[in-house]
Amino acid sequence: MMADEERYVKLAEKIFMGESPVIRQLFAAIAGPEEAEALLAMPATTASLAEGSGRSVEETQSMVDGLYRKGLVFKKETPEGTVYRMCRDIMQFHDATILWPEAPRSYLDLWQRYMEEEWPAFSETVEKMLPRPVTRIVPVSESVDSRQQVLAFEDVRRIVENSEPIAVTNCTCRLIAHKCDRPVEICLQVGKAAAYSVDRGTGRAVDTEEAIALLRKAEEAGLVHVTMNRAGESHFICNCCNDCCMTFPMLIDRKLKMCDPSRFGCVIDEETCTGCGDCLERCFFGALTLDESRGLMTVDAEACMGCGLCQVVCPEGAVSLVEVREQDFIPG
Ligand code: SF4
Ligand code: SF4
Ligand code: SF4
Structure with a gap:
């Protein structure tokens, strides 16, 4: 030995x-x-x-x-x-x-x-090595304008509806960092990944109804849906915060391309927005600014990652997401 x-x-x-x-x-x-x-x-x-x-x-x-x-x-x-x-x-x-x-x-x-x-320096190396980020944001399903075409693997509701089995596991990042009090048992595994987690004793099998309720819970808690950055494939739906997450602080503070945006971008209807400010703190990416003189919220299209979390809290229904990237933006 x-x-x-x-x-x-x-x-x-x-x-x-x-x-x-x-x-x-x-x-x-x-x-x-x-x-x-x-x-x-x-x-x-x-x-x-x-x-x-x-x-x-x-x-x-x-x-x-x-x-x-x-x-x-x-x-x-x-x-x-x-x-x-x-x-x-x-x-x-x-x-x-x-x-x-x-x-x-x-x-x-x-x-x-x-x-x-060690992770921040390692992330910089990985970001340079990878042609594209391995993960991608998926929008809140209801946030996308109903006239837009949403593919099955970029719609969290459809991902869980089309998957069997489904399991929920703990969020590894919040488990180790515990910097916030957002839910921990909230990450969804689908298909083979779900079967593996249940077999190993790390996941709890859930039905479609509970999986959708967990997605809603994540959205209400202000967690961003993230999945694999590959067309047609999803093994997990992570629900990420901006403080414990291993990826978002690298993306937000260090500007590393560690996660792709969704194909959608936020649009705020100027006629409907009252400038109440409720959506402001939902945005992890600094894409929203309250224009106090005009009494409405404005969006920085470059900064918007298309997560749809701002739509969840808008009392006026003034927010919707529209397609801003082509379908081939998602790696095949
Ligand atoms: S990537 Fe996001 S959801 Fe997944 S474990 Fe980390 S914070 Fe949790
Ligand atoms: S403005 Fe912010 S919260 Fe709204 S969709 Fe874009 S990134 Fe998400
Ligand atoms: S929550 Fe809605 S109404 Fe309030 S500022 Fe944001 S977009 Fe405007």
Whole structure:
């Protein structure tokens, strides 16, 4: 067996984070020496992991099941049996292990330390490497003008109506940062991602009705819907705040292109707007300004991300979203 420190450096290297001191500490906090050895030997079946380890297949299976519950391994059925592989990158390590049901507070605090000390610089590197952001904002369904064409995968209501199964999980960002009191059990997983989260014990299965009620709860709490930035595909609907979220502060404060806008932009009807100001604090992106002399709200089209949260609170029905980007804006 290799020395402890070396083992955890190798695990960090396996997710391309060998230079990160905090990622090494995170691995040391979640995986014991034998678990770390097994992770380094993956991908593998339980039988091959047991071979020469001094553990029976049953003992090895119990260890691997524990690693699966922790979010460190994923499984795939093959003709040779179930093959286990380690989380492949920092995003899987982050998203899966923060939801480890038995995670001690110290583990979550260590992740928050990573987000504060290392994540901003890492985000800058990732932003330069990726051709397009991996996530995209999806508007509040009712906020889009009814004359606009909305594709099925850019309509949160239709995403959940067309998906089976659906599960709700905790928001990993608010779980570790707890900087605001917005809902935590609010992120929706759909299809395979939902089945995985229920199987692992990190998600709670919900029906379409409850999923839609959760979307409404998110909108009322001022959370922005975010999904995968790929046409025709959605594995999750994140509901993001502007303080705990790993992405929005990078986008808002550092101007990093970490999340694409929706294809829609906000329009305020000058005849109907009374300038009450209710929508102002709903906008995370600084796109709204109250023109006091004219008594109405104005929109900076460049800054608007097309989330539709301002529409949710407008008592006059003065806000609607219209198409401002072509359909091919969403990567295929
Ligand atoms: S990306 Fe948004 S919803 Fe998803 S975990 Fe982070 S804050 Fe929560
Ligand atoms: S103005 Fe702000 S709150 Fe309204 S849709 Fe645009 S980004 Fe969202
Ligand atoms: S909430 Fe509606 S009426 Fe009030 S300022 Fe905003 S757009 Fe105008």
